[in-house]
Amino acid sequence: MIWHTVVSQPFALGESPFWQASGGVLYGVDVAGKQLWRTMPGSGYMDRWDMPAEPGCIAPARSGGALDGWIVVLRDRICRITDWGGALHEIARLPIDPATERGNDGRCDAQGRFWVGTIHEPASGPRQPVAALYCIDGLSGTTKVRKVLDGVSNANGLAWSPDRRTMYWADTPSHRVMKYACDVSGYPQGEGEVFIRFDSKPDGWTPGEPGYGGRPDGAAVDVDGNYWCAMYEGGRVLQISPQGRILANHYTPALCPTMPCFGGNDGRTLYVTSARQGRSRDELAQLPLSGCVFAMRVGVAGLPTQPWREISHGF
Numbered sequence: 001m002i003w004h005t006v007v008s009q010p011f012a013l014g015e016s017p018f019w020q021a022s023g024g025v026l027y028g029v030d031v032a033g034k035q036l037w038r039t040m041p042g043s044g045y046m047d048r049w050d051m052p053a054e055p056g057c058i059a060p061a062r063s064g065g066a067l068d069g070w071i072v073v074l075r076d077r078i079c080r081i082t083d084w085g086g087a088l089h090e091i092a093r094l095p096i097d098p099a100t101e102r103g104n105d106g107r108c109d110a111q112g113r114f115w116v117g118t119i120h121e122p123a124s125g126p127r128q129p130v131a132a133l134y135c136i137d138g139l140s141g142t143t144k145v146r147k148v149l150d151g152v153s154n155a156n157g158l159a160w161s162p163d164r165r166t167m168y169w170a171d172t173p174s175h176r177v178m179k180y181a182c183d184v185s186g187y188p189q190g191e192g193e194v195f196i197r198f199d200s201k202p203d204g205w206t207p208g209e210p211g212y213g214g215r216p217d218g219a220a221v222d223v224d225g226n227y228w229c230a231m232y233e234g235g236r237v238l239q240i241s242p243q244g245r246i247l248a249n250h251y252t253p254a255l256c257p258t259m260p261c262f263g264g265n266d267g268r269t270l271y272v273t274s275a276r277q278g279r280s281r282d283e284l285a286q287l288p289l290s291g292c293v294f295a296m297r298v299g300v301a302g303l304p305t306q307p308w309r310e311i312s313h314g315f
Contacts, residue, residue, distance in 0.1 A: 004295055
């Protein structure tokens with residue numbers, strides 16, 4: 001299986017891709033570039049929209065039974081968008097200090113709740129395990145923000161099994177993905193357990209050297225329940241069985257893939273975003289497509305993208 005380039009103009013930090021079947025559009029964010037973007041793969045169409053703050057993640061929204069815009073996290077604000085390029089309607093805020101923390105990886109579950117993990121970004125010094133996972137629920141007519149899990153410094157890898165009885169969540173710097181038993185609605189219960197753990201970065205390792213397989217970033221799940229995880233600085237996307245066994249390594253044209261998603265007419269096209277920000281000149285010379293979006297055909301379909309569902313906020 002071979003990757004091809006979907007978006008050839010690189011992002012600084014591409015993230016949060018999702019496929020919207022109606023129209024055949026791939027959406028995502030450039031966190032460091034402070035942009036939302038959308039493209040129709042193969043058409044040459046590409047649209048970027050500047051944001052007032054870093055967008056951590058984006059998801060489609062549904063209102064009254066029909067798709068109706070998007071929901072996006074802008075650092076600590078949760079915003080609804082009904083028209084591309086239009087107004088940003090703030091509907092909630094994450095209870096964080098935006099000077100040292102921001103919204104990061106997130107997606108909606110089958111119940112229409114928006115789940116957002118945060119990342120600790122201090123001005124100096126190492127990241128601390130003060131980030132958390134929040135559930136933003138708009139089904140009751142008023143938006144509610146609840147902290148569900150905490151104790152991480154960079155939340156990533158959020159996904160659910162096809163039956164919604166298992167939730168996956170990663171803390172990227174700790175090199176581990178956790179799994180949590182869920183109730184019938186997909187809400188996590190208990191402390192969770194380690195799903196898979198990866199070796200830490202060796203002391204003195206530099207990009208391009210062997211001996212390091214990367215750390216878990218964004219993820220997606222296929223219809224067979226396999227967990228697909230982008231390995232930042234590992235230059236690969238892994239397919240991992242529900243039992244935690246690595247089934248396949250798909251090496252990418254960038255050292256820092258950030259998040260996969262499934263799309264295409266049959267759900268069997270795997271897309272992955274990547275990062276360019278902070279990479280060395282030598283690395284970019286060797287991997288000039290860093291920051292681009294890639295796609296390849298795979299043998300299994302992914303779970304469909306779930307939209308945010310709400311009553312109405314009067315706009």
